[in-house]
Amino acid sequence: NGHRFNIAPKRLDRHFTAEQPNRKWTGDISHVWTREGWLYLAVILDLHSRGVIGWAVSNRMKRDLAISALKMAITFSAPPNGSIHHTDRGSRHCSHDYRKILRQNGFNASMSGKGDCPDNVAVETVFKTIKAELIWRHPRETRRKAEMAVFEYINGFCNPRRRHSASGWKGPDAFERKAA
Numbered sequence: 001n002g003h004r005f006n007i008a009p010k011r012l013d014r015h016f017t018a019e020q021p022n023r024k025w026t027g028d029i030s031h032v033w034t035r036e037g038w039l040y041l042a043v044i045l046d047l048h049s050r051g052v053i054g055w056a057v058s059n060r061m062k063r064d065l066a067i068s069a070l071k072m073a074i075t076f077s078a079p080p081n082g083s084i085h086h087t088d089r090g091s092r093h094c095s096h097d098y099r100k101i102l103r104q105n106g107f108n109a110s111m112s113g114k115g116d117c118p119d120n121v122a123v124e125t126v127f128k129t130i131k132a133e134l135i136w137r138h139p140r141e142t143r144r145k146a147e148m149a150v151f152e153y154i155n156g157f158c159n160p161r162r163r164h165s166a167s168g169w170k171g172p173d174a175f176e177r178k179a180a
Helices: 063-077 096-104 117-135 143-158
Strands: 024-034 037-046 052-058 084-087 108-111
Touching: 024 063, 024 117, 024 143, 037 063, 037 117, 037 143, 052 063, 052 143, 063 096, 117 143
Parallel strands: 024 084, 084 108
Antiparallel strands: 024 037, 037 052
């Protein structure tokens, strides 16, 4: 890990489905190459709908990036107390500020095992899809153009129209998108 922050237990334990919205979230950070350099993308995924409910981009991979995505998800989704929030063990997700927001919003923090990528495969699959369907097909010249492309993809296609295996390939409208 390379940091001294506390590690949360592995509560999700690879159960990547949820019976109701906002009961299980997973989050991570990935990167997109542009001619200006890296653009970092943080997402929060609801495991009920497999929709991206929070996201943020930055030219630096700092805890504020992860916090921005988390705050967006909380603002728009209103999770109930006791929901699980699962991430890897990276310093951004283990930071005191990130964990404080989780506590203030009643989350049970969960983290992947050390070096265990399959523990967060749901969000890794979202990153792979975004890259395969958007980024690798049309590399972007600037971070701003990459940011706009990601915004349009998430809000214009990925969430409203893309069909997910979690919904029996029915599309996101098969799930109710408001807090239960």
